[in-house]
Every structure is written in C-alpha cells, then in structure tokens.
C-alpha cells in the first residue's frame with residue numbers, strides 16, 4: 001500500500017513510521033508534516049532514505065488533494081496535541097484539528113481513498129476516581145478542553161463523511177502514550193528532562209488525576225490491526241489497562257532516577273483538569289486479536305528514561321523555551 005502519514009514528524013507519527021518500516025515492510029510511506037514546534041525532522045533522520053518527506057500543511061487544499069490522489073490510505077496523526085497550549089491559545093487547534101481534518105476528508109471523498117483517523121480518549125470527557133466504568137465506543141462525547149473538543153469535532157466530521165458520503169474510514173481513540181520522541185512539554189518527558197537538568201519535577205495539584213498509560217508501539221500495533229482488519233466506519237478504543245495517578249508515575253520516575261520520593265514541586269493545577277481516563281479495549285482485543293506487548297510499565301518507563309538520558313541533543317534545544325512557557329502559565 002501507499003501510505004500518506006500526516007503528522008509523521010511528531011511523537012506518535014514518527015514512531016508509526018519506524019514501526020511500519022520494522023514490522024510491515026513493503027509499504028511505501030510519504031510523510032506530510034508542517035514541522036510546527038512539535039514536529040522534528042530529526043525524528044525521521046535514520047529512515048530518511050526509505051520514505052518521502054513533504055513539508056506542508058494539512059489545511060493546504062491543493063497540496064492535500066494532490067497527495068491523497070497519489071496514495072491508497074491516509075493515516076492521519078497531524079494535530080495540535082497539547083491541552084495546556086489549547087488553554088492559552090485555541091486558534092491553531094481549530095485550524096489544524098477541525099479545518100485540517102475537513103480538508104483531508106474532502107480529498108479522501110473526491111479520490112475514493114481510505115482514511116484512518118487517529119484520535120484520543122479525551123473526547124469522552126473524564127470519569128470519577130471511584131467510577132467502575134471505563135470508556136467504550138458507546139460512551140457519549142463530552143470533551144472538556146479546546147484540544148479535546150477540537151478532536152471530538154474532527155471525529156464527528158469523519159463519522160458524518162462515512163454516513164453521508166460513504167467514504168471508507170476507521171477511527172481509533174487511544175489513551176495516554178509514552179515512549180521515545182515525545183515532546184518535553186508532555187508529563188513524562190517533562191519530569192525526566194527536569195531531573196536530567198537538575199530541576200525539580202512539577203506536579204499539577206495533588207497529582208490524583210489518573211491517566212491510562214500505553215506504550216507508543218502498542219498504540220501503533222493496534223493502528224495496524226485496524227488498518228488490516230478493522231471494519232469500515234467503526235471506532236476502536238485503544239488502551240492497555242495502564243491506569244495510574246500522576247503522583248505514582250512521578251514517584252516511579254524519581255525512584256528510577258535515584259532521587260528522593262518527595263523531590264518535586266506542586267504547581268498550579270490545569271483549569272478544567274480532567275480527573276480520570278480509562279479505556280475498555282474489549283472490542284479491539286476480541287474483534288481484532290490485538291494484545292499489548294509492553295505489559296510492565298516500570299520496564300517501559302525505565303527504557304524511556306534511558307532514551308532521554310542518551311538523546312540530550314534531541315530534546316535540549318526545546319527545553320528552555322518549553323519551561324519558560326510553563327513558567328508564564330504558573331506551571
């Protein structure tokens with residue numbers, strides 16, 4: 001297949017390109033990425049002879065039309081992805097996540113191509129800590145932030161294009177990813193790189209908020225299961241039963257990096273901060289036979305810490321600017 005991977009220079013998209021070359025050889029890959037602050041061509045430097053890279057914006061109708069026409073499937077990762085940024089300035093979230101997805105949908109419709117749309121569990125809002133329920137594909141949409149509402153809107157556009165225009169599309173909503181190449185603005189890389197630079201980690205509020213962690217390779221393996229065996233028009237939730245609260249994750253990072261358990265600062269909480277995400281991935285497991293391989297979070301986290309320790313050149317250039325942004329927000 002000829003794959004057009006949007007956002008392939010970002011965290012999950014770049015890992016998808018590496019995963020595909022390693023586990024699904026024989027496909028051709030074009031990456032379309034605008035190289036925003038979150039995109040980094042260096043994420044693809046080791047595979048640059050094996051793929052085509054196009055620097056461009058998913059809101060560029062002409063470019064998207066030409067590229068979609070040349071490919072069999074669009075695997076759509078490109079997005080503005082950080083909640084805190086969306087609270088400061090929602091505008092690029094509306095442009096990229098809504099207008100960008102609309103632009104892709106129109107090209108997919110015109111050329112009769114397939115789309116796999118990558119989304120998030122945040123579209124379902126949040127759960128109470130003591131709620132036995134988890135998110136399923138039938139949970140009503142109830143997003144909290146400009147980020148999650150723009151992703152929710154993009155999912156609904158895809159569903160409408162399937163129903164009204166009969167396009168061939170699938171959607172996946174995944175929980176919080178961790179692994180290599182994640183931007184230092186995100187929780188786990190921020191804390192690891194703080195410690196590596198002698199700065200205390202920063203915990204929002206009391207750290208009770210729960211996230212359902214999954215290794216990025218397990219996410220991408222699930223995406224491939226859906227591409228190969230998913231039913232047209234269906235939504236699949238991706239999660240690996242990795243619920244942990246932020247304080248526990250932070251204490252594990254501190255332990256693995258030989259720091260005292262309480263060596264961190266409490267900082268301002270995020271406005272509207274979602275309390276808990278939890279995925280019920282039964283449909284994905286039963287229908288498509290997917291299973292996570294990173295079942296030991298401690299080991300996956302240790303490997304991620306080692307990656308950041310060994311790749312200072314990759315994250316150092318973004319670190320000071322990111323921390324300044326947080327300081328301005330009281331985080």
Ligand code: NAD
Pocket residue numbers: 006007008009010011012013032033034035036037038039040056057058059076077078079080081082095096100118119120121151173174175176177178183
């Ligand atoms: P990221 O911010 O690391 O990467 C996003 C990429 O998209 C960057 O390379 C950026 O340059 C590119 N991009 C942004 N705007 C663009 C535009 N207008 N045109 C072309 N390229 C553009 O994000 P990520 O964490 O890798 O997330 C990828 C996708 O997965 C997103 O759709 C996100 O909503 C979804 N998701 C992320 C997580 C997570 O834990 N990170 C969990 C579930 C779903």
Ligand code: TDX
Pocket residue numbers: 081082083084119120121122175176177185186187188190202203204205207209210211246270331
């Ligand atoms: O310094 C921090 N301290 C802290 O306590 C940061 C950056 C975050 N946090 C908390 C906020 C969240 O409860 O950690 C948790 C995780 O925060 P983020 O890494 O910002 O992720 P989250 O807001 O949960 O969203 C992520 O998962 C779903 C991704 O960024 C989204 O793209 C994805 O859709």
